[in-house]
Amino acid sequence: MHQSTLTQLSTALKEKKVSSEELTQLYLDRCKNFNEALNCFITINEDVALENARTADKKIAEGKNTDLTGIPFAHKDIFCTNGIKTSCGSKMLDNFIAPYDATVVEKMNDAGMVMLGKTNMDEFAMGSSNETSFYGPVKNPWDSDHVPGGSSGGSASAVAARLCPAATGTDTGGSIRQPASLCGITGLKPTYGRVSRYGMIAFASSLDQGGPMTQTAEDAALIMNVIAGFDKRDSTSAEHPVDDYTFRLNDSIEGLKIGLPKEYFGEGLDSNIAKIIEDGIKELEKLGASCKEIELPNTDLSIPAYYVVAPAECSSNLSRFDGVRFGYRCEEPKDLPDLYCRSRGEGFGKEVKRRIMIGTYVLSAGYYDAYYLKAQQIRHLIRDDFQNAFKDVDVIAGPTATGTAFKLNEKLNDPVSMYLSDIYTVSVNLAGLPAISVPAGFIENLPVGMQLIGNYFEESRLLNIAHQYQQVTDWHKQVPKEYK
Amino acid sequence: MEWETVIGLEIHTQLATESKIFSGAATAYGAEPNVQACAVDLGLPGVLPVINEQAIQMAIKFGLAIEAEIPERSIFARKNYFYPDLPKGYQISQFELPIVSKGHIDIQLEDGSSKTIGVTRAHLEEDAGKSMHEGFGKLTGIDLNRAGTPLLEIVSEPDMRNAKEAVAYMKKIHSIVRYLEISDGNMQEGSFRCDANVSVRPKGQDEFGTRTELKNINSFRFVEQAINYEIERQIDVLEEGSEIVQETRLYDPNKNETRSMRSKEEANDYRYFPDPDLLPVQIEQSLIDEIKSHLPELPDAKKQRFIESFKLSDDDATLLTSQKEIADFFEACVDAAGGETKLSANWITGELTANLNKENMDITDSPVTAEMLGSMIKRIQDNTISGKIAKQVFEAMWNGEGDADSIIENKGLKQVTDTSAIEKLVDDVIANSPDQVKQYQESPPEKQGKLIGYFVGQVMKQSQGKANPKQVNELLKQKLNS
Amino acid sequence: MSLDKSEVQKIAWLARLSIDEQDIPNYSDELSNILDLVDRMNSVDTKGVSPIAHPLDLVARLRSDNVTETNQRDHFQKHAPLTEDGCYLVPKVIE
Structure with missing residues (x-):
């Protein structure tokens, strides 16, 4: 049962082959059993989950259910959940019980879904390995010596180990797609503004976007149907009409034009990864797609630009953590500056402090034009690169990550090398485009993901292609053997 | 040496919206601490601001009233600094592309001539909360009810040359925002306050001298006193051969002096950048036209009309149009007095104003209404009472003894004409x-x-x-x- | 671009972050490395390119001026570090 997809579970619940309570208990047991090994949950809410499962069962009995009523899942601990600890992976918020629900949380609750708990993550979503969490690193279920990727590493690890059938993640520079790739699951980063950011603790406001982390594209479509849409509480959310994301899943991809950016396949890409991605693309060609080499000439600049924009926004977004109204406050501050400096100095971890300092620096007097403004200009160039490409092709395909999951501690003390591993993901965030990572193979028993990038609001198309791909491949069905 | 003073003012006026500029919390004054501070005002993790359209419209209204340009696009920016009454660690304000660009107003000088003062810009921003230093022992209490109240910051050009001009400018802006009904202008409650930038230079010199900024002055009288004190201080410093330090100073009305304030952020580096939580605001020409078509008569136009149609003196017209409420009172009084303007003007600027001042009362709270005063003036007109008796009648009305006719009747004050x-x-x-x-x-x-x-x-x-x-x-x- | 000790301290103060004296050299190195990475931006000429603060060219949707929030002070202050009589408390602020 625990290997079922959302679609299968939904059917089982509707046909009353299993109750939500039974299902929830089954997953809760798995969470409790395996969390010690994987450390993918910060909080497991057994009582609340079971209570909600019983409510869901009642709704199903009364016929008042949605497709996802009664389905257990997990939230990344970046989404505010009323009455439940919301730590963002930080000591700063270790004592923070969110007093309200994020819009995404509210929507999933309203759909009758049952939250099992909150997943571990890099502190304030800053990291690509899940090692910056105050709660310790998450382990990759494929090999516990390896990282699951980040920042949504807890969600990726939990879904890969089938501790929950689906989870939410957030993606600022690849934080859904990269861990999805490293853990062998499907992860969709929607168009900027497609999913409300209200209640999602901000890292970099103009880049952050929440999305589903699931076993299949079909499951991702089901979750998108719940969470996508305009939110009057988030004025950056888009008023663009929302698709039924399951509607086009079964469309043929005959005639689809795929762009292959030469910058993504050049040197720097591991040849084994390249081989896997090429194989994946061949599968799509067998389904009737055609390929074309394209250029994204400013790809190299995406990392430098990203590491200006994201830290700049983060340095300001994280100023509210000052020990006054919520969160960590240092012991016996001697005066106001001491309260600020020590609460923040002690409450934030090293990577967060690094990024705050970089952000503070690039915005400070005399440097703003050279750094912040320049990065926003490059952002414009990168957006134009993609728009030019989309004149010729429907989607862009390539690798999600530069390699498979690296070993714990391997890059922890080398931030720059960690940052450079985001090369295939960050430009998508700078341009605000949707992209999906789907399992496409393995290297030495570690998963590899293929990334598909679409034009604005083309989530339906990405899900359609991914779903068609998953009809002819079974990489997404692989489960690490200890978790089968 | 002969010195010339240069003054520019930054006026902060709270806009009279029902809810805050970025949240749905109430803006009402005087509530218990923090009961009007919602999740957004508190800057809780994950919350986002959404712009109040009324604040935008009020700012446009002001812009049109000072004949300013309203740019098609307006952008909100973050001003970053740490202070306990600033919950997010940044204030959402405007930096580039403020909602109102260059405009101007005319002020009346003491010799009766008028002078145009340039307005550099006016931008929207959120107010901060309040720090309370008393009552919490060694600690400071923070009340965030005011946090997020919309403010319009109106920045003048350095066009004023003495304290009296600065006061005239401030009064004029005050009267405009009150006429437009975009602010209650209540200075005691801090709805209307100003910072003054003051410098002096040798007469004839083109460059400005080093300026100091006098912070948070909340009365017309204090503005005048603070500036005059500061001018003298600066001249003393310069004449001693020393230099003016560019700094923020605080005016102490009890001692009538300004003193150097420890700056909020020693290294003042606000790191302004466009707020990524807020998209640019697009101002459609149709909205501007719509607001323009509903603009009320403003003080200058009203004054002109009073002089022309009511044959009032310039002085009377200035006084009677200084506040919208006084002008409204006057017009209602004239109506009730059967069109008698001169007596209405005299009674309002004389007896009524004296009584209001004595009781420290606003004209809107006057126990003698415009209708009551007008009816009494009618009785002077038709010789029922003399001007002298009218004073008795007025006092009786002020004391709540009824309207003019019943007082005349009850006290037998009717004039003997037999x-x-x-x-x-x-x-x-x-x-x-x-x-x-x-x-x-x-x-x-x-x-x-x-x-x-x-x-x-x-x-x-x-x-x-x-x-x-x-x-x-x-x-x-x-x-x-x- | 390299940041010396005093620059690191200045940034840490602007950001209100206490950092241990002994960690400064380390921060100085790491931040300098990151800035070197960032400096690669200079390899492209961006003259005449307009900066974009948001990925999509959208404009703000405004809300109407209605009071929609109710008093939740006790709820919000339940987990606050230090409050008294409805106020948040901080060490005395010297003006």
Whole structure:
């Protein structure tokens, strides 16, 4: 049962082959059993989950259910959940019980879904390995010596180990797609503004976007149907009409034009990864797609630009953590500056402090034009690169990550090398485009993901292609053997 | 050396919206601490601001009133600094592309001439909360009810040359925002406050001197005092051969002095950047046109109309249009007085203003309404009462004894115009004052005018003020000269 | 671009972050490395390119001026570090 997809579970619940309570208990047991090994949950809410499962069962009995009523899942601990600890992976918020629900949380609750708990993550979503969490690193279920990727590493690890059938993640520079790739699951980063950011603790406001982390594209479509849409509480959310994301899943991809950016396949890409991605693309060609080499000439600049924009926004977004109204406050501050400096100095971890300092620096007097403004200009160039490409092709395909999951501690003390591993993901965030990572193979028993990038609001198309791909491949069905 | 002062003002006026600029919390003044601070105002993790359209419209209204340009696009930016009453660690304000760009207003100088003062820009921002230093022992209490209240910051050009001009400018802006009904302008409650940038330079020099910024002054009187103190201080410093330090200073009204303030952020580096939580605001021409078509009559236009249609003096018109409420009172009074403008103006600028000042009251709280005052003036007009008796009637109305007609009736204050009754009183007075009559009759005619006053006074006294003074005068002249 | 000790301290103060004296050299190195990475931006000429602060060219949707929030003070202050009489408390602020 625990290997079922959302679609299968939904059917089982509707046909009353299993109750939500039974299902929830089954997953809760798995969470409790395996969390010690994987450390993918910060909080497991057994009582609340079971209570909600019983409510869901009642709704199903009364016929008042949605497709996802009664389905257990997990939230990344970046989404505010009323009455439940919301730590963002930080000591700063270790004592923070969110007093309200994020819009995404509210929507999933309203759909009758049952939250099992909150997943571990890099502190304030800053990291690509899940090692910056105050709660310790998450382990990759494929090999516990390896990282699951980040920042949504807890969600990726939990879904890969089938501790929950689906989870939410957030993606600022690849934080859904990269861990999805490293853990062998499907992860969709929607168009900027497609999913409300209200209640999602901000890292970099103009880049952050929440999305589903699931076993299949079909499951991702089901979750998108719940969470996508305009939110009057988030004025950056888009008023663009929302698709039924399951509607086009079964469309043929005959005639689809795929762009292959030469910058993504050049040197720097591991040849084994390249081989896997090429194989994946061949599968799509067998389904009737055609390929074309394209250029994204400013790809190299995406990392430098990203590491200006994201830290700049983060340095300001994280100023509210000052020990006054919520969160960590240092012991016996001697005066106001001491309260600020020590609460923040002690409450934030090293990577967060690094990024705050970089952000503070690039915005400070005399440097703003050279750094912040320049990065926003490059952002414009990168957006134009993609728009030019989309004149010729429907989607862009390539690798999600530069390699498979690296070993714990391997890059922890080398931030720059960690940052450079985001090369295939960050430009998508700078341009605000949707992209999906789907399992496409393995290297030495570690998963590899293929990334598909679409034009604005083309989530339906990405899900359609991914779903068609998953009809002819079974990489997404692989489960690490200890978790089968 | 002769010195010239240069002054620019930054006025912060709270906009009279129901809810805050970025949240749905109430803006009402005087609530218990933090009961009007919602999740967004507190800057809780994950919350996002959403712009209040009313704040945008009020700012546009102001822009149009000062004939400023309203750019098509407006952007909100973050001003980053740490302070306990600033919950997010940044204030959402505007930096590039403020909602209102260059405009101007005219102020009236003491010699009656007028001067144009440039307005550099006006931008929207959120107010901070309040720090309370008393009542919490060694700690400071933070109340965030005010956090997020919309402010319009109006920045002038350095066009003012003395404290009086600065006050005239501030009063004019105050009157405009009140006319537009975009702010209650309440200075005690901090809804209208200003920072003054002051510098001096040798007369004739083009470059500005080093300026100091006087922070958070919340009364017209203090603005004048603070600036005058600061000018003298700066001149003293310069004449001693020292230099002015560019700094923020605080005015202490109790000591009437300004003192250096430890700056909020020693290294003042606000790191402004466009707020990524807020998209640019697009201002459609149709909205501007719509707002323009509903713009009320503004003080300058009203004053002109008062001079032209009511034949008021410049001084009276200035006074009566200084506040929208006074102008409204005046017009209602004229209406009730059957169109009598001169007396209405005199009574409002005289008796009524004196009484209001004495009780420290606003005209809107006056116990004598415009209608009451107008009806009384009507009774002066139709000779029912004299101007002198009217003062009694006014006092009675002020004390809540009813309207003019009932007071006149109840107190029997109706003027005596019956000639025979007045004649009798005149005869009595003449009969009882032989010495004065003799003196009068022996005096040359040019002195008689003065002496007759005695007789008039006696007659009025006998009549308890009710005799028609004009008739008394005529009768006395007639009888004493015969 | 390299940041010396005093620059690191200045940034840490602007950001209100206490950092241990002994960690400064480390921060100085790491931040300098990151800035070197960032400096690669200079390899492209961006003259005439307009900066974009948001990925999509959208404009703000405004809300109407209605009071929609109710008093939740006790709820919000339940987990606050230090409050008294409805106020949040901080060490005395010297003006």
